[in-house]
Amino acid sequence: MPESSPAGVESPDFSPAAHYDKVTDAWGLLLGDNLHYGVFEDPAEDLGPATDRLTSMMIERAQLASGLRVLDVGCGTGAPACRLVEDHDVEVLGITTSAVGVAAATARAAERGLPGATFEQRDGTANGLPDASFDRAWVMESSHLMTDRQGLLDECSRVLRPGGRIVLCDIIRRREIPFLELRDRRREFAILRAAYGAARMDTLEQYTAYATSAGLSDVQVLDVTAESLPTFDKWQANLDEHRDEVLAQLGQEGVEEFEESLDILRNFWVDGTLGYGLVWATKP
Ligand SMILES: C[S@@+](CC[C@H](N)C(=O)[O-])C[C@H]1O[C@@H](n2cnc3c(N)ncnc32)[C@H](O)[C@@H]1O
Known part of the structure; x- marks a missing residue:
């Protein structure tokens, strides 16, 4: 089982486990119960319905049915898993490398009286679960944090x-970023790393290739970059509303990094560098 906070001496630690242990409570205030982007029908819409819409789009593509067993890889604090169990009568095992996430998700499921939602500390790229033991793999905005992207898809395929x-959604890269541009924009990438932890974004074409080489078929993708853009304004509004509480949890530097990251991401969305997409496929 992975450690929640690796005992390395380097500081700061951008590993996803350490990062999520640190930011989970503050992100409940900034992002809401669902630790993922929204898909907006109208920029004036609230964040809650928009994050629920993204979950609904995943549910539609997952083709859920009563009694199915779902593996939620990178379950956050369990809001999507609880919704799946509550609304679709499925059984969900949520896994995350964050111990804080497991505790929060377990408490959420207990509070809502959902024994069908359970959570364990496991790594999505080496989950240790038996072959062919799930009907659905649900990967909601966690893959960008897993360096071994092929390993993630292979593991999902193996347990299906x-x-x-499999249904997956995440931040995507939408064009090549030449080395010189990477170098010139390194400060922006450093801010993103400080705010969101170590991450790597792939294109939808790369996700298709990973899925195909994991033995999955009928791979389909959808780009929802434009519809997800208002998310940053909503996170900014939440920061404005809860600034003191977030400051107490993330510190001054953490708040500044988060706030600056919103402008950087908004620009990346508008200039066609980054965006948001869904990927879904079938195990033959
Ligand atoms: C942006 S949050 C998404 C949470 C949740 N899926 C949701 O939509 O509310 C990313 C999640 O991925 C988890 N994560 C990061 N790396 C992981 C890994 N290697 N294996 C499993 N979970 C991981 C984090 O701990 C966190 O729970």
Whole structure:
């Protein structure tokens, strides 16, 4: 089982486990219960319905049915998993490398009386779960944090039963970033790393290639970059509303990095560098 906070001496630690242990409570205030982007029908819409819409788009593509067993890879604090169990009568095992996330998700499921939602500290790229033991793999905005992207898709494919489905959504890269541009924009990338932890964004074409080489078929993708853009304004509004509480949790530097990251991401979305997409496929 992975450690929640590796005992390395380097500081600061940008590993996803350490990062999520640190930011989970503050992100509840900034992002809401759902630790993911929104898909907006109208920029004036609230964040809650928009983050729920992204979950609904995943549910639609997952083709859920009563009694199915779902593996939620990178379960955050369990809001999507609880919704799946509550609304679709499925059984969900949520996994995350963050111990804080497991505790929060377990408490959420207990509070809502949902024994069908359970959570464990495991790594999505080496989950240790038996072959062919799930009907669905659900990977919601966690893959960008897993360096071994092919390993993630391979593991999801391995634990799926024949006829099972994987649904994934995440931040994507939408164009090549030449080395010189990477160098010139290194401060922006450093801010993003400080605010969100170590991450790497892939294109939808790369995700298609990972899924195909993991033995999955009927791979389909959808780009929702434009519809997700208002998310940054909503996170800014939440920061404005909860600044003192967030400051107490993240510190001055953490708040400044988060705030600056919003402008950087907004620019990346508008200039066609980064965006948001969904990927879904079937296990033959
Ligand atoms: C942006 S949050 C998304 C949470 C949740 N899926 C949601 O939509 O509310 C990313 C999640 O991925 C988890 N994560 C990061 N690296 C992981 C890994 N290697 N294995 C499993 N979970 C991981 C983090 O701890 C966090 O729970």
